[in-house]
Amino acid sequence: MGVTKTDLFTKQQNELAQIAKAFAHPARIAILEILVESKSCINGNLVQELGLAQATISQHLRELKELGLIKGSIEGTSVSYCINSQKWEQVRSLFNGLFDQVADSCDSDSCC
Amino acid sequence: MGVTKTDLFTKQQNELAQIAKAFAHPARIAILEILVESKSCINGNLVQELGLAQATISQHLRELKELGLIKGSIEGTSVSYCINSQKWEQVRSLFNGLFDQVADSCDSDSCC
DNA sequence: TAATTACATTGCAATATTACGATTATTATT
DNA sequence: AATAATAATCGTAATATTGCAATGTAATTA
Numbered sequence: 621m622g623v624t625k626t627d628l629f630t631k632q633q634n635e636l637a638q639i640a641k642a643f644a645h646p647a648r649i650a651i652l653e654i655l656v657e658s659k660s661c662i663n664g665n666l667v668q669e670l671g672l673a674q675a676t677i678s679q680h681l682r683e684l685k686e687l688g689l690i691k692g693s694i695e696g697t698s699v700s701y702c703i704n705s706q707k708w709e710q711v712r713s714l715f716n717g718l719f720d721q722v723a724d725s726c727d728s729d730s731c732c
Numbered sequence: 733m734g735v736t737k738t739d740l741f742t743k744q745q746n747e748l749a750q751i752a753k754a755f756a757h758p759a760r761i762a763i764l765e766i767l768v769e770s771k772s773c774i775n776g777n778l779v780q781e782l783g784l785a786q787a788t789i790s791q792h793l794r795e796l797k798e799l800g801l802i803k804g805s806i807e808g809t810s811v812s813y814c815i816n817s818q819k820w821e822q823v824r825s826l827f828n829g830l831f832d833q834v835a836d837s838c839d840s841d842s843c844c
Numbered sequence: 845t846a847a848t849t850a851c852a853t854t855g856c857a858a859t860a861t862t863a864c865g866a867t868t869a870t871t872a873t874t
Numbered sequence: 875a876a877t878a879a880t881a882a883t884c885g886t887a888a889t890a891t892t893g894c895a896a897t898g899t900a901a902t903t904a
């Protein structure tokens with residue numbers, strides 16, 4: 621029904637899925653990459669860099685902000701966005717927690 | 733319009749976003765975790781483990797298989813699924829490629 | 845061969861996501 | 875205060891995703 625049955629899953633599973641959604645769109649990946657590179661914390665010239673409308677970018681930024689992956693601070697008439705490196709580390713270990721499990725269980729060649 | 737403008741982004745950005753979608757649903761996370769733990773490559777008793785209908789699980793399995801994250805082999809009347817550890821490593825480094833960029837650029841406290 | 849078992853596929857309804865034009869704040873400048 | 879600049883929000887259309895009942899398919903067993 622297009623509605624995820626969150627109650628069937630653990631808190632961690634739901635959390636990881638929620639975060640993964642942030643990465644599940646190329647525009648948001650692009651935004652994150654731009655913010656990472658220009659650590660000077662750029663604002664809405666994202667509209668120029670990417671070819672999307674202002675409203676669309678703003679929407680993606682909000683999603684990233686709601687998940688805590690980025691922070692935004694008002695800077696004159698514009699808004700300065702940047703990576704929230706603390707959250708970033710959390711997310712990294714959330715993913716690696718899953719990734720590493722396979723590495724652990726596959727040290728021999730017991731996998732198919 | 734609900735349609736992603738893939739042509740605006742790089743191949744890598746689209747690829748990472750595509751893979752991230754695999755992780756963007758708790759049922760698929762749960763499935764992957766179960767397959768990781770029971771490296772003996774379990775089949776559709778997933779239906780019992782998770783509380784979803786058989787058709788729903790099958791659909792999630794197909795998505796994971798199409799992305800190459802899991803493999804399935806016919807085993808009598810049932811199907812044995814397991815992690816594709818080769819692809820798994822690729823995915824891990826795809827994500828870490830992004831994650832590490834922040835670590836690199838934030839060694840001092842130049843971030844906001 | 846008929847019945848059974850285990851999955852995959854199809855078709856559909858409900859909800860979510862993506863995108864953008866238009867409008868509405870908010871702050872800065874004149 | 876009026877204007878400009880910048881970005882958030884609203885409303886809406888198009889498409890995607892999630893979930894399941896029903897049906898189809900392939901291998902196994904009686």
